[in-house]
Amino acid sequence: MQWRRAAERGKADHGWLQSWHSFSFAGYYDPAFMGFGPLRVINEDIIAPGAGFATHGHRDMEIVTWMLSGQLNHQDSMGHQASLRPGELQYMSAGSGVEHSEYNGSTTAPAHLLQIWIEPWVRGEAPRYQQTHVDAAALAQSWVLLLSPDGALGSISIKQDARVYALRLSGEQRGMVPAGCRRYLHLVRGLLRANGQPMQAGDALMLDPGDVLMLDQAEQAEVLRFDLP
Known part of the structure; x- marks a missing residue:
């Protein structure tokens, strides 16, 4: 990481x-x-x-x-x-x-x-x-798939084996980034903690396939997640 x-x-x-x-x-x-x-x-x-x-x-x-x-x-x-x-x-x-x-x-x-x-x-x-x-309500509930190679779940189909998700967190809400592939996590706005470390708007994390990330203590946070080959 x-x-x-x-x-x-x-x-x-x-x-x-x-x-x-x-x-x-x-x-x-x-x-x-x-x-x-x-x-x-x-x-x-x-x-x-x-x-x-x-x-x-x-x-x-x-x-x-x-x-x-x-x-x-x-x-x-x-x-x-x-x-x-x-x-x-x-x-x-x-x-x-x-x-x-x-x-x-x-x-x-x-x-x-x-x-x-x-x-x-x-x-x-x-x-x-x-x-x-x-949909803003969907973003506040769980990761929303925005882009994918196959247009899954109503996402836009792109010409790469990459998937892009968005999530909004605030208050007591928590989010998780599971292990599984190489990932890039970009905090678009707001504040949160990632595995206990503070993140502010513009901060990002480059994750190896085995990395697991817990997101919490968010303040009006919006996150983009890139799942990459």
Whole structure:
């Protein structure tokens, strides 16, 4: 088990964009943190009102956006135009190539989100887009499967043998991460303890297949769990 503390992440200040990089990205490079298995990027972005990313291209990457607050407007070369709001998950399989833009849809409030890149197991396939709303009540009950290779339990199907879950904990609630595979656990927001050790927003744990984790003493905590090959 290895910690990746929030304060140790790469930081980029572009004025209109504040971004924290869990793994090497753009101008931030750390050979010790190039990714974790096929999990290549976790960027926490805060985009200023009215600002955003102009049209740009991607290839052969599974790109996932998890919206925390605000609004993100998306447009792509596949013809999709959509707005992403808190509690919504956006998936774009870049495949053989896609261009898109992303802008904060508000002129007064920042947009806060996580963007996640997962390397696919196949390359050069047709790009694909999907967006879904995740039920808040379900997140507060147990791990909710968001992404999987086979679309199990209503999750979005991705091109990698990886499964992504989300969970919200607070008060006396407890959560458990069982042994079984290589895992990456990222605390999106709030506070909790992991096997007795405090975690704060942005902290993460890299788990070996034999590691078991108990989560407790949570304060408005939201966790993403990546089960990886």
